[in-house]
Amino acid sequence: MNTTESRNSLRRSFRNARKALTVQQQQDASAALFTQIEHFLPASLNRVALYLANDGEPDLSTVIRSCWQHQIATSLPVLHPVTKKHLLMLNYTADTPMHINRFGIAEPALNCQAIRLLNQHDVLFMPLVGFDKQGNRLGMGGGFYDRTLASTVNCESRPRLVGVAHDCQQAESLPIQPWDVPLDAIITPTQVIQPSNS
Template identity: 30%
Template sequence: MNGTSDTEPEGQPTKRTLRRDFLAVRSGLTGDDAQKAAAVLAERALELPELAGAHTVAAYVSVGGEPGTRALLDALHARGTRVLLPVLLPDNDLDWGGYEGPGSLARVQHERKMALLEPSGARLGPDAVLTADAVLLPGLAVDTRGMRLGRGGGSYDRVLARLERAEADPALVVLLYDSEVVAHLPAEPHDRPVHAVVTPSGVRRFR
């Protein structure tokens, strides 16, 4: 399972086309814009009851033009929340490790992929995500149903399938820029809606 079908009815944009368009907009953001957005996103996300009451949060380290997560990771860690970060495996599945501050990250260059910052400590196994009370999912967009457009690698489709098989029900949250909340995105049978999206202008819930 890779969750990467890009076929859509005639006249409708494909996931591949949408990914290209959203990434193009992100590439036009200035560093100052991105830094300001990251600070506001962290502030808004920290106010979420789903994160405020969480013992364990599975998150990720933002890369490229993604809405920044570093300030949020540090704030969660500082208030005693256990933070899990992904480690990309060769088959695109995700292992997990604990975040212990900026010094606990290592830059890893994956073959034919971008370099990622990953936790350098002990590996906890792919099932570690099942302990999370909330999961922050990377994405390029979300629609009014809560359907998320990912990058197409399928890693988080596997995470969501693992949660579903275990009947785990953590809060699923996406951090995006305001322009990335749209009316409709193509969806497939394996796609699962998120529960909330946080943007610089506010929070929107889907259940």
């Protein structure tokens, strides 16, 4: 199997594993992740980018609501209307008008005044399909996060890149490609992995 085939095969098995989780397992995972994330986040925090769960990804709604209660601004990714396969980050509140994108995922309706630059965020929580303890990330295969983050890789003021996953999404060692942007941390219901600390 070449690298592309083995990445696609891993994607299939990790996606099947997370889609097979029961409603109860998903709820337990969300509750455990909420506690892990609460402990992980620094005390002083202004803006966080997150995602709305899709395809069996861990649900971060309680984290989002908690941010709102603590006056921490939240952003969600939106498909870039011009630059193909890139994401924009838009401010997200309980009143934000939403729109369903071409992948069937809810996103804030495009509004230029709500756009936030990546570097305005303290932390960017990302969904993933697979991860390993070295901080490598396998996404859904579109390259959206990789393209969006490529220009920030060597930037000192970039947000901390944090993958959020179920434990069943862990690989021993992922086959990576040069364009894959590594994670600073991965949080699961039972683990907080910070490769640079290990």
